Amino acid sequence: MVAATTDDRAVDALRRLTAREDVQFHDGQLEAITALVDDHRRALVVQRTGWGKSAVYFIATALLRERGAGPTLLVSPLIALMRDQVAAAERAGVKAVSISSANAHEWGEVLARLDADDVDVLLVSPERLTNPRFRDEQLPALRERIGLLVVDEAHCISDWGHDFRPDYRRLAHLIESMPDGVPVLATTATANERVVTDVAEQLGSGGGDVLTLRGSLARSSLRLGCLELPTTGQRLAWLAAHLGDLQGSGIIYTLTVSAAEDTARFLTGAGYAVRPYTGRTDPDERVELEQALKDDRLKALVATSALGMGFDKPNLGFVVHLGAPSSPVAYYQQVGRAGRATESADVLLLPGREDPDIWHHFATASMPSQHRADTVLSVLGPEPMSVPALEARVDLRRTPLELLLKVLDVDGAVRRVQGGWVATGEAWTYDAERYERIAEARRREADAMLAYERGESCRMELLQRELDDPSAQPCGRCDVCAGPWYPTDVPAQAAQQASGALDTVGVPIEPRGMWPTGADRLGVEVRGKVAPAERFETGRVVARLTDLGWGGRLREVFATGAEDVEVDEALLGAVVRVLRDWDWAERPTGVVQVPSVRRPQLVGSLAAGIARLGRLPLLGSLDVVPGAPEETAGGNSAFRLAAVWGRFDVGAGLGEALAATAGPVLLVDDLVDSRWTLTVAARELRRHGADAVLPFALAAVG
Incomplete structure (x- = not known):
C-alpha cells in the first residue's frame, strides 16, 4: 500500500477544514505547507485578507502532529482573533487552546493538557511573553517541545509596521532561540517591501534562509469610494440617509472613542440597529456584539480600531470610515474585513478635516523619548518596583509608561519580574535615528492617505502600490475608475436631524x-x-x-x-x-x-x-x-x-x-x-x- 504523500494528506485536511469535497488550495498555500512540514523551513506569507493564511498553519500543524511533532505555538495579537482561530482549528480537527487575560480561570486546565500532550496549538498574545511566570516557568519547556512557531499579523514585528507594538519585536529573540529544525511561519496581509525585508531578516535570525510567498493584494470583491463632505454634520446626515442602502451588515469605523459613541447614539436615534465597540467596551460585551454582527442582528458596529485584526465575518457587506486612518496600510487592513466570501462589498471613506490632527496625536503618543526613558532608568534598580509605585516617581501616565517599559524590556534595559520591574544594568542608548526613521515613514504614510482621498488614481491600485504589490493595476470598479457608485446627496431632513444631535x-x-x-x-x-x-x-x-x-x-x-x-x-x-x-x-x-x-x-x-x-x-x-x-x-x-x-x-x-x-x-x-x-x-x-x-x-x- 502506497503511503499518502504530504500533498494528499494536506488536501484531506483542507476538505475537513472547509467541509467541501471539491475544494482546492489557493496558489501558494500548498507550497507553504510542504515547506514547513517536509523541509522544516522558515517562511513569510504575505497574502490578501481571505486568502487562507490560517489554513496553512492549521493544516501544517495537523501534518506535523501526525509525524510526532510537538504542539504549535501561535502568537496572535488579539483576543477576538484567538476566539475565531480556536473555532477554525476545531473545524480542521486540530485541538487549540489559548492563554490570555480573558481566560485566566482556565490556565490550570490548559497547562495540564499541554503536559498530557493533548494540545495541538497553543495561542498566546505577544504580551504573554513578558509575563514572568510564563516566560520563566512554562516557555523554556514548551520551547524544547515545540513543533511549529507561527507569528500571525507579523507586520507588527517591524518598526516600520503600521501597528507599532513593542512586544512583537521580542519575537526575534524567541525565533533565534528556537531549536534547530523547528519550522517558523510568519503571516500578514499588510506589509510593504520595507516591512517584508525587515520581518524576513528577523525570521532568519539564528540561521536559515527564509521562503517568502507573496501574492497579489488586489481585492476584487471590494468597491472603493471616497466622498468628501464639508462638516461632521453632513457626514452623519449622509449615514442617516443612506446607511440602509448599503448591502447586508457592516462596520462603521471612527478615529476616537467619543466619535464612535456619539455616532452610534445618533444612528440609533435615526432607527438603525447599531452599537458602539471601542477599547472601553467590556470584554464580555465585545463577544456579544461580535456575534450579533455575525448573526446580522445589527446593521453595523460603530467601532474604533479595537475591532480590527481578527474579526472574521466572511459575508461582511460594507465598511464605512467616518474619518480616515493615518495610512493606506492601516486602511487596507480595516477594509479587508469586508467581502471575504462575497462577490461584492462596499467600502466608503468619509474623511474629516480634523483627521491629520488626530493622526499626529496618536503617532507621537506611541513614540518613546530619551528624557522619559532616562527618567525611568534612573528610578529603577535591582529591587522590583510595581507600575503604580513607578508612576509616583516618574511623571508619566499609565499607558505611555507601560509602553515605554515594554520598549526598554525589548532592548534589554529592564526586565519584568514577579512584583514589578527591575533594571538589568545593561547599557542602553536611545536610538534617535531609528525613531526618526519611523516618524518619517509615518509622515509619508499620512501624505499617501491624503493622496488616496484626492482620488488622482485608482483607489485599489494606490493601496496595492503602498503595499509594494507588483501586480497593482486599475481595478475598474472604484469611483475613480467607474464614477461614484454611492449617492452624494444629503437630504435636508437628515441634515437637520444631524445638526440637532451635534x-x-x-x-x-x-x-x-x-x-x-x-x-x-x-x-x-x-x-x-x-x-x-x-x-x-x-x-x-x-x-x-x-x-x-x-x-x-x-x-x-x-x-x-x-x-x-x-x-x-x-x-x-x-x-x-x-x-x-x-x-x-x-x-x-x-x-x-x-x-x-x-x-x-x-x-x-x-x-x-x-x-x-x-x-x-x-x-x-x-x-x-x-x-x-x-x-x-x-x-x-x-x-x-x-x-x-x-x-x-x-x-x-x-x-x-x-x-x-x-x-x-x-x-x-x-x-x-x-x-x-x-x-x-x-x-x-x-x-x-x-x-x-x-x-x-x-x-x-x-
Whole structure:
C-alpha cells in the first residue's frame, strides 16, 4: 500500500477544514505547507485578507502532529482573533487552546493538557511573553517541545509596521532561540517591501534562509469610494440617509472613542440597529456584539480600531470610515474585513478635516523619548518596583509608561519580574535615528492617505502600490475608475436631524474619590479616599474636545497658539443650555472663578457671563499662592496633583462672601483634564465654608 504523500494528506485536511469535497488550495498555500512540514523551513506569507493564511498553519500543524511533532505555538495579537482561530482549528480537527487575560480561570486546565500532550496549538498574545511566570516557568519547556512557531499579523514585528507594538519585536529573540529544525511561519496581509525585508531578516535570525510567498493584494470583491463632505454634520446626515442602502451588515469605523459613541447614539436615534465597540467596551460585551454582527442582528458596529485584526465575518457587506486612518496600510487592513466570501462589498471613506490632527496625536503618543526613558532608568534598580509605585516617581501616565517599559524590556534595559520591574544594568542608548526613521515613514504614510482621498488614481491600485504589490493595476470598479457608485446627496431632513444631535451639550464630570498612590512621596500628605466633606459634586462641561459636535468648536478655542479672548455669545448660549438642563439637587447661590494663567479673559468672561445670566452673585476668584508651582499638562495623577497642591488660597474677600452665602457655589474653569485642579480648588472652598461645590467648565479632555 502506497503511503499518502504530504500533498494528499494536506488536501484531506483542507476538505475537513472547509467541509467541501471539491475544494482546492489557493496558489501558494500548498507550497507553504510542504515547506514547513517536509523541509522544516522558515517562511513569510504575505497574502490578501481571505486568502487562507490560517489554513496553512492549521493544516501544517495537523501534518506535523501526525509525524510526532510537538504542539504549535501561535502568537496572535488579539483576543477576538484567538476566539475565531480556536473555532477554525476545531473545524480542521486540530485541538487549540489559548492563554490570555480573558481566560485566566482556565490556565490550570490548559497547562495540564499541554503536559498530557493533548494540545495541538497553543495561542498566546505577544504580551504573554513578558509575563514572568510564563516566560520563566512554562516557555523554556514548551520551547524544547515545540513543533511549529507561527507569528500571525507579523507586520507588527517591524518598526516600520503600521501597528507599532513593542512586544512583537521580542519575537526575534524567541525565533533565534528556537531549536534547530523547528519550522517558523510568519503571516500578514499588510506589509510593504520595507516591512517584508525587515520581518524576513528577523525570521532568519539564528540561521536559515527564509521562503517568502507573496501574492497579489488586489481585492476584487471590494468597491472603493471616497466622498468628501464639508462638516461632521453632513457626514452623519449622509449615514442617516443612506446607511440602509448599503448591502447586508457592516462596520462603521471612527478615529476616537467619543466619535464612535456619539455616532452610534445618533444612528440609533435615526432607527438603525447599531452599537458602539471601542477599547472601553467590556470584554464580555465585545463577544456579544461580535456575534450579533455575525448573526446580522445589527446593521453595523460603530467601532474604533479595537475591532480590527481578527474579526472574521466572511459575508461582511460594507465598511464605512467616518474619518480616515493615518495610512493606506492601516486602511487596507480595516477594509479587508469586508467581502471575504462575497462577490461584492462596499467600502466608503468619509474623511474629516480634523483627521491629520488626530493622526499626529496618536503617532507621537506611541513614540518613546530619551528624557522619559532616562527618567525611568534612573528610578529603577535591582529591587522590583510595581507600575503604580513607578508612576509616583516618574511623571508619566499609565499607558505611555507601560509602553515605554515594554520598549526598554525589548532592548534589554529592564526586565519584568514577579512584583514589578527591575533594571538589568545593561547599557542602553536611545536610538534617535531609528525613531526618526519611523516618524518619517509615518509622515509619508499620512501624505499617501491624503493622496488616496484626492482620488488622482485608482483607489485599489494606490493601496496595492503602498503595499509594494507588483501586480497593482486599475481595478475598474472604484469611483475613480467607474464614477461614484454611492449617492452624494444629503437630504435636508437628515441634515437637520444631524445638526440637532451635534448641538447636544452637557457632559457630567464625576468627582475624584481616591487620592493617587504615591502622592505622599511628592510632598502631598494625603492618601486613601477623598473625604466626602471635601469633594465636589458631579459637575458639567459643555462637551469633550473629542466630541463630534461642540468638540470641534471647542478644539478651536483651546488650540495651541489660540488667542485668549472673551467667551463668544454662541458658546455662552451653549453654556446656558447646560446650566438649564442640569439636574442639580439644589440651585447654586453664587459663582467662584478658578484663576487662569493661560486664559484669564476666557475664564473671567465665562464666570461673569454665568453670574449675569443666572442672576447669581459673582463671589470672586480663588487666589494663586505666591511661589506656587506652575500648572502642567500631561503626566500621571500623582504628579498632576502635586503640581496644583497648595496652589490656591481663599482670600479675605472670597472668604467673607462664602461665609455669607448659604447653598452650593458654582466653580467655573475653562478646561478639565485630570480633575485635580477642581478637586484641590473645591477642597479649599469646602474647608472655608462652602456648603457644596458644583464645578463647571467649557470642555473636558478625552
